[in-house]
Amino acid sequence: MTMHAVRIDMRFTGPPPGDVPAAHLNLFLGALRKNGQVCGREWPIVMDSGACVTTVLTPAADSLDARYHGTYVRRCIADAQLAGITFAWSLIGEECDSAEACGCADPGAYVLFTTYLTLESPVRCMDCFGPVPLYRFTAPPDTEFHDVISWQSDYQSCDHLQMNCTVLEKAATRQMSVIDSALSAAGRACCAVLSERAGKPFYYYLYRDKGRSAALEAQRRCPACDGPWQLPARLHGCFDFRCDNCRLLSNVAFNLRASYMMTAPDQLPAPIAPCPP
Ligand SMILES: [Zn+2]
Ligand SMILES: [Zn+2]
Incomplete structure (x- = not known):
């Protein structure tokens, strides 16, 4: 669908x-x-x-x-x-050009995720990465998904600015990348509300644009708890890091993706356990 x-x-x-x-x-x-x-x-x-x-x-x-x-x-x-x-x-x-929606009977977890190109729901299933319609997380009476839609619109605005590289590129990229930005705070607040409603974990994705070296990239720790968060393999073609305590995701810096893959395994920290069932 x-x-x-x-x-x-x-x-x-x-x-x-x-x-x-x-x-x-x-x-x-x-x-x-x-x-x-x-x-x-x-x-x-x-x-x-x-x-x-x-x-x-x-x-x-x-x-x-x-x-x-x-x-x-x-x-x-x-x-x-x-x-x-x-x-x-x-x-x-x-619609011929849209992502296949999540068809999982009971997804184990979700992630708040969008891009400047995406029109689909900003909630994705962590099992199949398909978009999940917001109305599936039934809003209580007299509420709607205003906060989630606002976060999606703000995130897409930042993503547009960083892609266009002319106006506020650095500030917009920072909003998407660090855990203490206004954008990340709003997104994580949405995750907390939706997680409570769904009774399932909701992850928040921190965008990573540039890094200095593949070796330093491999040493990155979770920005919230400083714990190890490297995944054994890239998840859904997007995520290289995941902290299950803090429910955060991130990627290897896009400018280092090729050299990171060539880093000798003994230079990388031990990967954390694979995705829990
Ligand atoms: Zn799914
Ligand atoms: Zn953490």
Whole structure:
């Protein structure tokens, strides 16, 4: 199952309200997004035969089912009905360029992970690394996933800046790389809340751009507890370090990846035990 493109129609049971009709659809789409039922926020709205119509990306084919609606989505629908507005949706098809979603029956752990290119949910399964729709971590009444969506947007903004290498590159890279940045603090707070809700460990990933040498890279310790955290093999093509106490992940600096692989094994610290079942 991958992301899907879905058409949403907003229809009026009477004459369209006098104010800007798109405003009602924007409220509905915003509530769906904050509940993890819609990915991204680019939804061009057009008028078609008297209806307001847009196209959105959803995490799965059934993401707009009423059983996934949170408090705010249900409230939006009820308020719209009072104003003579109804919403309907129809599947257009699979999005061809998106990652395969997690299909694990019971993932052992999760990681908060996104990039400047990613539209999928910022929660990934640690077993298969597939994206997991946020609404699977049912929000309690009167809450939504605002903090997680905000972290995702902030992280992607930093990732954009470090990729573009022109504006605030160093500051943005630092936010993504160190444990005591505002971005890392916000991300780890999201992990703590989601972990509590899911009853499963949630890991936080610290990006590592540049290092001085492969040998020094191999000596890195967990930045929170100073314990060993080197993995015996790269996990999901991304992670070389993992601390199960602090629930942190990181990678060998991207500029040293090739030379790190050539480092003699006896120069590397003993790897920590493989992933617990
Ligand atoms: Zn999975
Ligand atoms: Zn640690």
